[in-house]
Amino acid sequence: RSIIGKMQNRFIGSPIDDTREFLKTGYGAHIKTRTVSKIATRIQTMIRGYGGRIDNASVNPKSAYISFVIPKSSLEFFRTELKDVLPERFIEENVQMTNLLPQKQQIEKDTGAAEDRLESLQNSRQSLIASHDAKAASIQKQINTYAYRISVLNKEVTTSTIRQEEINRELAQLNSQVRYQKQLLANENAQFQKSLNALDADIRGVTRERDALYVQDENLVKDVETVQGSVSLEWVSILELLDLYVPIYWIMGGAVVLLIGYLLFGRRVSFDEDLLA
Secondary structure, three states: OHHHHHHHHHOOOOOOOOOOOOEEEEEEEEEEEOOHHHHHHHHHHHHHHOOOEEEEEEEOOOEEEEEEEEEHHHHHHHHHHHHHHOOHHHEEEEEEEEEOHHHHHHHHHHHHHHHHHHHHHHHHHHHHHHHHHHHHHHHHHHHHHHHHHHHHHHHOOOOOHHHHHHHHHHHHHHHHHHHHHHHHHHHHHHHHHHHHHHHHHHHHHHHHHHHHHHHHHHHHHHHHOEEEEEEEEEEOOHHHHHHHHOOHHHHHHHHHHHHHHHHHHHHHHHHHHHHHO
C-alpha cells in the first residue's frame, strides 16, 4: 500500500484522462567511417539545409562531435538522408521522447491562478473607485449644502444686533463644518490614492507574472517542436571496416575451415600424387 501511495502521489496533477502529448525529442547518432572530416562536413550541411542550428562542432581526422537543433518535422528526413550517405550498419541511433505534459499542466495551472488573481484585483479596483466616488460625492454634497447656507446668511441684511449675532454664530458653525468636511474629503482622497496605488502595483506584478507564464507556454510549445541532437563520428581501420561487413568471427571461422580442409584433403592429394609417381 505504501508503494501504491507513492505512485499515486507521483501522478497527482497529471490525470490519466488528459491524453495530450507534448513530446520533447532527443536524437543521438554514432557513426563509424574512414572519412571523418568529409562526413562531418556533409552532416553540418544537412543540418543547416533542414533549417537547423549547429551549437557545437569539433572535427579532426580521427573523430568528430556535432551538437545541433533541428525542427522536429525535419528529423525523419534528416535520418533518411543520413542513411543515404552511409550504410545503416555504420550508424548507431538513439531517439528519446519525453512527454512535457506535467510542465504544460503546471504552466496552465499557474496561468489560471494568475488570471484569477488579476480578475480579483481588477474587481477590487473597480469597487474601490466606486466606493470612493460615492463617499467623495456624499462629502462634497454636504460641503455644498453648508456653502449654500453660508451664501444665504452672507446675503441677509439686518439691522437687529441680536439677529446679526445669530447669523455670526451660525456662520462660524457652518464654516467649521465646511473645514471639517473638506478635511474628511482630503483624507478620503489620500487614502483612496494610497489604496489605488497599491492595487495598481499588485495588478502590474500579477500581469507581469501572467505574461511571463504566457511566454513559458509559448517556449514549451516551441521547444517541443525542436529536436536537440548530437552526432559523434569515429575513424575505423580497414580491419574494423571489414568486420562491419563480415564479422571477424566469420572470417576466422572461414580461415579455420580452409586450414582444416587443406590439412585433410590437401596433404592427401599430395600423398596420392607421390604414390602415383
